[in-house]
Amino acid sequence: MGLLIVGSVAYDKIETPFGKTDRILGGAGTFIGLAASLLNVENGIVSVVGGDFKPEFLDLLKDNGTDITGIEVIEDGKTFFWEGKYHLDMNTRDTLATEVNVLEEWSPVVPESWKSPSILMLGNLHPMVQMSVLGQISKPELVILDTMNFWMNTAWDEVLEVISRVDVLTINDEEARQLSREFSLRKAASVILEMGPKVLIIKKGEHGALLFSKDEVFFAPALPLEEVFDPTGAGDTFAGGFAAYLAKTHDFSFENMKRAIIYGSAMASFTVEKFGTERLVELTRDELAERIKVFKRLTQFEMPT
């Protein structure tokens, strides 16, 4: 397995200033899988859904190139559901409903043939679930972890333990401050890199992302867009694009991680153009290549020495 993904496959219901949806396909695992498939990276998702989950959504993932044999279906259970409403600035959202459902009692089981992945991407889930997966697989070349403030508030020790066991951690700026108890992101990064990870990615939403190693720092901007239609899944697409680019290139140097973070940013800039997975599903490799060039023009300069 090139990229083993552990993350939610879920229903989202979204309202933005531009419209609203019924229950649509969502979940961190979904966006990461779609991003990986777009880069032609062999990938499979370990997750769980309920009997209410539409088979066509599983087919969509499969048709795009994701192995779904690791997605358990609990026939008498209900799929994880999130409902949210975004405001005009798109940086703030109200969660209207969160129904954990089948994820509540879930113990992930990694299929036997997937136990030696090249890269393991642990999407945002309870740290004990993430740890359980880490215990089932052997010697991945790279482990990438996403987590969030919710787990820091409710399972602090477990969050610290899982963080200590991964290579790359992705969190947002507020979470980096909470985790490190430092306000300056530069200082926060130093503290967090002492906790275990060799690389830290701090996501700043519309303000881009910072990539830190012990000795280096790189900044990738978000693309200034005419319109952000729906931010749902942008962070997961970003992480998925990052992980997939590394899985595709098998080069875990800081220089290559720079490229990976630009790929993640470019993919995320598409996700926000339509509701949920809509834009990512129809995205072509040519469109992506074109957008990578836009990022180059946006950031590159020549300086005479």
Next chain:
Amino acid sequence: MGLLIVGSVAYDKIETPFGKTDRILGGAGTFIGLAASLLNVENGIVSVVGGDFKPEFLDLLKDNGTDITGIEVIEDGKTFFWEGKYHLDMNTRDTLATEVNVLEEWSPVVPESWKSPSILMLGNLHPMVQMSVLGQISKPELVILDTMNFWMNTAWDEVLEVISRVDVLTINDEEARQLSREFSLRKAASVILEMGPKVLIIKKGEHGALLFSKDEVFFAPALPLEEVFDPTGAGDTFAGGFAAYLAKTHDFSFENMKRAIIYGSAMASFTVEKFGTERLVELTRDELAERIKVFKRLTQFEMPT
């Protein structure tokens, strides 16, 4: 005159989480002049101070390389004074006092020999003052304007008029939204570029700056710092570094403006390291060259095609 600067020369009193000052040297004109002198650009300031203004502050500007013959001293007047307090996040500040004093009734007089500058930088002042200066000089190669929400709220029509007469406008993100009545910065830029300027710079503080022309966009990040000690003057240093680099290179292409904005960002990253002008005054060209390299490493990547 290479760079003619019109802007406040003032007293600031600052409190940050790291300490507080007495009345120290401040003002947009001051920071812009110091930035220009650092790049060895011939520069002079048109401004006004009161009889209470310490001669050593005028000497400091002069010794650094700024022509101060355009700074009027009104012996029985008092110098513009601003007092402010920053909070931990350094993005919000409380203004504790603003005493406009001699700036209130000021009519700028541009010295005869300065009336054909290469570049005119209109620092943040009443738009009628900015317009008066525009009326006194002939055919500058480039006019750069800084303004702010205060003037939009109190002198909307005058702000629009002065904006219509300049080449480059610098404002922050909230001001761009107010001026354009568009939320998306990309849309805001399109609207504002219809108002007259050929180039728009949107300053986003710790989140960097965007440079827009009709067809192009460039993003310069702010340097992630261990500590922001005092943000006062960072925006003016940024604008000053930008203007000075253009004055030095005499190349007003978009490609060169990219370099100019990186120079501005690099200089501003020093200003915030100490109170007021302290760090800028002691800054060496070698330190600046080194920081430009840091910006290169922070943003540049190679992408195989």
